[in-house]
Amino acid sequence: MTDAIPAPPYDPELLVADRTLFTPLITDHEVFQALRSAPEMTIDMFQENLDQHDLVHEERTVPVPDGEMILSIIRPRSATQPLACMYDIHGGGMILSNRFSGLMPEVFQLITDNQLVLISPEYTLAPEARAPRAAIECHTGLKWVAKHAGELGLAEGRLILSGASGGAGIAAAVGLMARDEGSPSLLAQLLRCPMLDDRHLTVSSRQFTAANGAFDPWPTETNRFAWDLILGEGHEDREVSDYESPARAQDLSGLPPTFIDVGSNEVFRDAAVAYASKLWECGVRTELHVWPGAYHASDFMVPAAPVSRAAFAARDNWIRRILGTA
Numbered sequence: 001m002t003d004a005i006p007a008p009p010y011d012p013e014l015l016v017a018d019r020t021l022f023t024p025l026i027t028d029h030e031v032f033q034a035l036r037s038a039p040e041m042t043i044d045m046f047q048e049n050l051d052q053h054d055l056v057h058e059e060r061t062v063p064v065p066d067g068e069m070i071l072s073i074i075r076p077r078s079a080t081q082p083l084a085c086m087y088d089i090h091g092g093g094m095i096l097s098n099r100f101s102g103l104m105p106e107v108f109q110l111i112t113d114n115q116l117v118l119i120s121p122e123y124t125l126a127p128e129a130r131a132p133r134a135a136i137e138c139h140t141g142l143k144w145v146a147k148h149a150g151e152l153g154l155a156e157g158r159l160i161l162s163g164a165s166g167g168a169g170i171a172a173a174v175g176l177m178a179r180d181e182g183s184p185s186l187l188a189q190l191l192r193c194p195m196l197d198d199r200h201l202t203v204s205s206r207q208f209t210a211a212n213g214a215f216d217p218w219p220t221e222t223n224r225f226a227w228d229l230i231l232g233e234g235h236e237d238r239e240v241s242d243y244e245s246p247a248r249a250q251d252l253s254g255l256p257p258t259f260i261d262v263g264s265n266e267v268f269r270d271a272a273v274a275y276a277s278k279l280w281e282c283g284v285r286t287e288l289h290v291w292p293g294a295y296h297a298s299d300f301m302v303p304a305a306p307v308s309r310a311a312f313a314a315r316d317n318w319i320r321r322i323l324g325t326a
Contacts, residue, residue, distance in 0.1 A: 023096070
């Protein structure tokens with residue numbers, strides 16, 4: 001293509017990923033509906049990991065506007081005192097997946113090593129729920145968790161908001177809602193390869209297209225299709241709220257300490273870097289990592305690669321510093 005922009009080289013150790021595990025290119029509703037029809041993940045698929053780390057799973061159903069939402073709660077079985085909580089919003093571009101889709105082995109290790117309770121909400125996907133409904137549901141669930149911290153075995157004031165990919169975009173919106181409403185109080189927020197910007201104006205949104213051969217499970221073409229489902233066609237030229245597309249927010253003051261990481265070789269890179277810069281501009285304690293040669297969710301695809309292990313270690317170290325256990 002004539003508008004192709006040279007991209008940084010990929011980390012060769014990440015190119016061994018099985019591309020059949022990538023999300024297929026989504027540019028039409030037929031492919032999208034086929035993906036939606038695929039069997040969903042269940043907690044039973046992770047029973048071995050739960051047993052290995054001596055973790056238990058339970059569910060709570062909580063009221064949200066216009067309905068109910070399930071929360072999955074994973075905790076150390078042997079915990080005898082209140083624990084810090086990570087409220088983690090699953091990825092899938094806000095259009096796919098469920099609350100179990102991010103449960104990779106490293107997540108179970110993170111829970112165990114840091115003695116955390118992980119809570120994951122089953123929010124309504126787009127297009128059934130246009131933004132900001134998913135964020136409203138997740139914020140409502142987060143407030144419920146904070147209100148019921150005692151009965152859930154959670155330590156007061158030790159609530160970390162987290163998300164990956166589309167879930168990180170929702171988490172950023174929930175962080176803004178919590179700030180604006182003054183509830184609940186957050187210890188920190190962790191945004192992993194966040195999907196923040198609906199406009200596709202950045203260099204990285206032009207570098208990593210399927211047409212230009214991007215080695216990526218979420219190229220620009222899929223991202224455009226997803227945002228059209230989330231906001232409706234023509235959103236790029238409309239006024240869109242901060243809760244719908246957090247990258248449009250001009251005031252990020254008052255947000256909790258924030259960790260952002262992203263690959264150098266993914267569509268979301270430039271928006272993530274710009275969001276970190278805006279957080280710094282607004283006086284928010286922020287840590288940013290741009291992993292060289294990494295594509296979207298490459299740590300999930302190739303967890304044994306050195307750059308993936310470095311990403312896991314950086315998140316773990318940040319959590320320990322936030323919790324004061326480093």
